Amino acid sequence: MVIRLNPSSGIPIYLQIVEQIRHSIEIGALVEGDQLPAIRTLAEELVVSPNTVVKAYDDLEQEGLIRLRHGAGAYVEKGNLAKSRLRRFREASVVVKETVRKLRSMGLSDDQSRRLFEAEWIEEAAAR
Amino acid sequence: MPIRKVWRESRWRFLFILAALLIVTSASVFYNAKAESVVIESKDFHEAGVRTIQGALFLFWGFSAMFLGLGGFLRERAVGSVDYTLSLPVSRTRWFLYRSLNGALQAMAAALIPALSVSVIAALSGGDYPVGDALLLGLRLGLGGMLFYSVGLLVSTLFAGDFTSAGIGIAVVFAVNNSTRVIESLKRLNLQDAITPMCMIDRSTFLIRGQMPWSGIAFSFALSLVLSAWAWRVTIARDF
Amino acid sequence: MKAVVETRELTKRFGDHYALAGLTMTVPRGQIVGFLGRNGSGKTTTIKILLDVVRRTSGEATVLGEPTGSVAVRRRIGFLGEDKRFYSYMTVREIIAFTRPFFPTWRVETETRLLMDFELPLNRKVSTLSKGMRTKLGLLLNLCRHSELLILDEPSEGLDPVMAEQMLQSLVRQAADGTTIFFSSHQVAEVEQIADHVIAIEHGRVILEGSLDDLRKKFRRVNLVFDDPPPPEAFRRDGVDRVIVQGRTISILASCNVDELAALGPLLAAKSVDVQPVGLKELFLEKVKADHANS
Numbered sequence: 087m088v089i090r091l092n093p094s095s096g097i098p099i100y101l102q103i104v105e106q107i108r109h110s111i112e113i114g115a116l117v118e119g120d121q122l123p124a125i126r127t128l129a130e131e132l133v134v135s136p137n138t139v140v141k142a143y144d145d146l147e148q149e150g151l152i153r154l155r156h157g158a159g160a161y162v163e164k165g166n167l168a169k170s171r172l173r174r175f176r177e178a179s180v181v182v183k184e185t186v187r188k189l190r191s192m193g194l195s196d197d198q199s200r201r202l203f204e205a206e207w208i209e210e211a212a213a214r
Numbered sequence: 215m216p217i218r219k220v221w222r223e224s225r226w227r228f229l230f231i232l233a234a235l236l237i238v239t240s241a242s243v244f245y246n247a248k249a250e251s252v253v254i255e256s257k258d259f260h261e262a263g264v265r266t267i268q269g270a271l272f273l274f275w276g277f278s279a280m281f282l283g284l285g286g287f288l289r290e291r292a293v294g295s296v297d298y299t300l301s302l303p304v305s306r307t308r309w310f311l312y313r314s315l316n317g318a319l320q321a322m323a324a325a326l327i328p329a330l331s332v333s334v335i336a337a338l339s340g341g342d343y344p345v346g347d348a349l350l351l352g353l354r355l356g357l358g359g360m361l362f363y364s365v366g367l368l369v370s371t372l373f374a375g376d377f378t379s380a381g382i383g384i385a386v387v388f389a390v391n392n393s394t395r396v397i398e399s400l401k402r403l404n405l406q407d408a409i410t411p412m413c414m415i416d417r418s419t420f421l422i423r424g425q426m427p428w429s430g431i432a433f434s435f436a437l438s439l440v441l442s443a444w445a446w447r448v449t450i451a452r453d454f
Numbered sequence: 455m456k457a458v459v460e461t462r463e464l465t466k467r468f469g470d471h472y473a474l475a476g477l478t479m480t481v482p483r484g485q486i487v488g489f490l491g492r493n494g495s496g497k498t499t500t501i502k503i504l505l506d507v508v509r510r511t512s513g514e515a516t517v518l519g520e521p522t523g524s525v526a527v528r529r530r531i532g533f534l535g536e537d538k539r540f541y542s543y544m545t546v547r548e549i550i551a552f553t554r555p556f557f558p559t560w561r562v563e564t565e566t567r568l569l570m571d572f573e574l575p576l577n578r579k580v581s582t583l584s585k586g587m588r589t590k591l592g593l594l595l596n597l598c599r600h601s602e603l604l605i606l607d608e609p610s611e612g613l614d615p616v617m618a619e620q621m622l623q624s625l626v627r628q629a630a631d632g633t634t635i636f637f638s639s640h641q642v643a644e645v646e647q648i649a650d651h652v653i654a655i656e657h658g659r660v661i662l663e664g665s666l667d668d669l670r671k672k673f674r675r676v677n678l679v680f681d682d683p684p685p686p687e688a689f690r691r692d693g694v695d696r697v698i699v700q701g702r703t704i705s706i707l708a709s710c711n712v713d714e715l716a717a718l719g720p721l722l723a724a725k726s727v728d729v730q731p732v733g734l735k736e737l738f739l740e741k742v743k744a745d746h747a748n749s
Contacts, residue, residue: 093646096731098667126630133623135486136630137650141667191720191727219541219552294539300507301535303528303556453508 087116091132099134103142108173111151111162122152122160149173216304220312224285228320231278232327235271239328242270243335259336260421263343267329267351275328275355276362276391279321280383283366286313287454288374296454306450314367314442321363325356347421358431362387364441371448458483458603458634459504464513466499466658473499474658476513481636481653486629488645488652489638490738496658497638498536501607505533518602529557532596532604532633536611538588542581546574546591557599568594585612593624604628606637610644622648642735654738657749661741666734673737674712677728678704678719688722689715696740707732707740 089106093099110116122128125143129136143160146152154160189199246262287309290296299309329352336343369383370376459481466474474496481487491497502508503515506523520527540549554560569576572590583591589609596604609625610618626648629635639645645652646666654662662669673695683704686697693710702725708715712729719727 094643094733094735096670096673096733096736098670100667126627129626129630130623133619133626133647135626135648135650137485187716187720187727191724215552215555222543293542294537295541297502297505297507297533297535297537298540301505301528301533302553303525305525451509453502 087122089132091134093134100138100141100145103132103139104145107142107146108149108151116162118162120162122162124159216302216309217312217316220309220316224282224316224320228282228324231281232324235274235278235324235328236331238270238274239266239331240335242266243332247339247341259332259339259341259343260347263332263336263348264351266332267348267355271325271328272355272359275325276359276387277384278324279359279362280366280369280387281380282317282321282324283363283368284370284376284379284383285317286310286367286370287449287452288370288379289376291454292374300454307446310446310449314445317367318360318363321360322356325359326352328352329355344421350426354426354431358427358434360438361434361441364438364445368441368445368448371445371452456483457481458518459636460514460516461500462514464500464503464515465511466496466503466508467511472658474503474510474513476659477655479653479660479663481634482651483634484632485650486625486635486648487637488649489636490640490642490645490652490654490662490734491638491656492640492742495655497640497655498607499658500655501605501638504605530559530602532599532601534589534592534596534604534606534609536607538585538592540580540588540591540595543579545577545579546583547576549580549591550595553595554598557601559600560598561600562598564598564600565594568597586614586617589613589617589621593621597624597628600631601633603634603636606635608639609637610639610641618644642733642738646734652734654741656742656745659745661745662738669734669737670731672709673732674708675730675732675736676706676708676712676715676719677726677730678706678722678724679726680704680722680724684722689718691715696744707737 087107087110089103091099091102095102107116107122116122122143123131125136125139129139132139143152143154147154147160151163152160153163186199189202190196194202243259243262243266246265247259287296287299287306290299300306326349329348330345333343333345333348365386366379366383369379369386373379373382457480460479462478464474464477465472477496477500489497489500499508503510504517504522505528510522515522517524518527518530541552544552550565554565568574568590572587572594574587574591574594580588580591589612604625606625609621613621622644625635625637649666651665652662652669653660679702681702683699683702686699686704689697689704689706691711691714693708693712694715695707695709698705706715716727716729718724
């Protein structure tokens with residue numbers, strides 16, 4: 087599992103770790119039963135504060151993606167896909183909200199925007 | 215151990231001073247012995263011994279004792295180790311105690327050992343100078359002259375830089391000694407006379423005859439304690 | 455005790471210059487705390503006061519709950535100064551042997567491990583070591599203590615990037631053991647990398663303080679582009695730190711009400727609205743500018 091962090095981006099480091107581990111699980115780079123490094127090991131490897139790794143692992147555990155076993159590291163869970171899907175939807179709605187706002191500020195009416203989207207989807211489908 | 219560090223940092227300076235004083239002492243003994251232009255009998259070393267301890271040794275030891283007082287936190291700041299030393303769980307007072315006691319003992323030794331060496335030199339040259347006399351005169355010098363050491367101690371806490379401190383210390387010692395010799399009203403305070411009075415020595419045999427000048431020694435020693443206390447106060451109050 | 459270091463209106467005057475002008479800060483336990491500031495901002499003075507090397511002019515400062523100057527507390531903390539010169543006449547072996555007895559929590563296993571990891575030559579005199587080696591030695595002398603708090607003044611000063619990273623890694627490892635790390639730095643990047651909490655100072659006063667993640671979540675830069683920009687006053691409200699006008703762009707740094715500000719865009723006929731996260735460097739520089747503008 088390769089994690090690349092950008093501490094200066096303004097995005098909390100623990101969220102970057104969560105995102106990258108979640109992504110690894112979603113694309114199958116990490117599967118159920120795989121062991122994740124212990125908190126202090128990962129902290130040393132990434133050279134970030136152990137508290138950051140704790141926060142990341144806590145979040146992932148909350149989402150049901152990993153399970154922490156005291157003293158024995160962390161393991162990828164059965165992968166509570168339902169929660170993951172929920173999260174994806176949540177993120178998607180943020181993207182939509184921002185896109186809608188942007189399009190509106192560009193002066194497009196909602197009807198025009200809808201037509202643009204439909205045109206895009208049709209094109210995409212045709213290309214496939 | 216803090217005290218080992220203190221000793222180690224002062225070791226070479228002390229040994230150098232001791233060696234220098236031993237050389238000065240032996241040179242003075244032979245100079246005084248030959249100056250009489252008499253065949254070396256028992257008596258010659260008595261006079262030579264007394265003149266050496268009260269003259270050359272007093273002079274050189276006085277300045278040396280002042281040098282032995284130099285050092286401390288200001289010097290550590292100059293070499294960059296003061297932060298580390300002060301961050302250790304040892305109080306400034308404890309450091310000061312170790313340093314001042316270490317230096318005082320060295321000053322004492324620097325008076326006693328050369329004084330005793332007079333007896334050794336005498337014996338090696340087939341003459342004689344009583345060890346007891348040498349010991350007493352050395353003791354008199356060390357105790358009464360601890361004031362010189364305290365001047366060095368005090369000056370080292372007030373001024374940064376060994377050369378600055380040394381310079382000021384020498385100037386102070388010089389000024390005090392000279393002014394008490396020259397200025398009529400201060401003559402009573404002259405240290406040299408107070409702690410190395412000739413009245414204590416028999417003029418014909420040059421052996422100790424009278425009492426040790428305890429009052430003079432005590433007064434001088436008390437003064438050195440005052441200066442040392444001052445140095446301590448400066449040390450605990452100061453920013454490094 | 456939640457805070458390992460606390461200062462209240464700490465001031466230090468040197469002649470007629472105030473190195474510290476009312477510094478109030480709290481260093482929370484169990485975290486890595488970055489003490490960020492420019493050269494001459496008062497970082498070293500603050501640390502020297504915490505160690506009682508320098509005496510404060512007024513205000514209060516405590517370390518591990520005790521007033522500064524407590525000898526007992528110094529048995530429970532570690533310190534690595536900027537100079538890292540130690541006793542130049544001692545060998546590595548000697549200075550370790552000298553330091554060890556002062557600290558009852560010293561662990562010899564750590565000493566053995568670090569001697570190997572750091573490749574420190576036991577019989578070399580400290581004066582012959584490079585700055586990088588002396589930093590490693592300094593780290594060893596501190597990490598073996600396994601103290602509750604470790605204070606470092608510009609620990610990566612003079613280190614090449616590889617050594618600096620190794621140094622940060624040792625600190626992270628120590629933090630995982632529970633030691634609170636308080637390190638000063640003028641490099642934003644390393645603070646952003648390992649610190650949980652940041653305290654930024656300028657001219658002897660705190661200009662920014664908080665958990666790094668909180669700051670990252672709170673602050674946003676909202677960029678609005680107008681054909682005819684409205685006056686900056688239109689955007690001033692709670693949470694707005696600075697409004698800058700650059701040609702047709704109005705750039706706002708805000709710590710709250712970001713949505714409100716973004717919504718102002720279309721309301722005021724903005725051509726484009728852009729919301730970006732803010733890194734510590736930008737935040738710090740803005741706070742410094744604001745501090746200068748105020749004084």
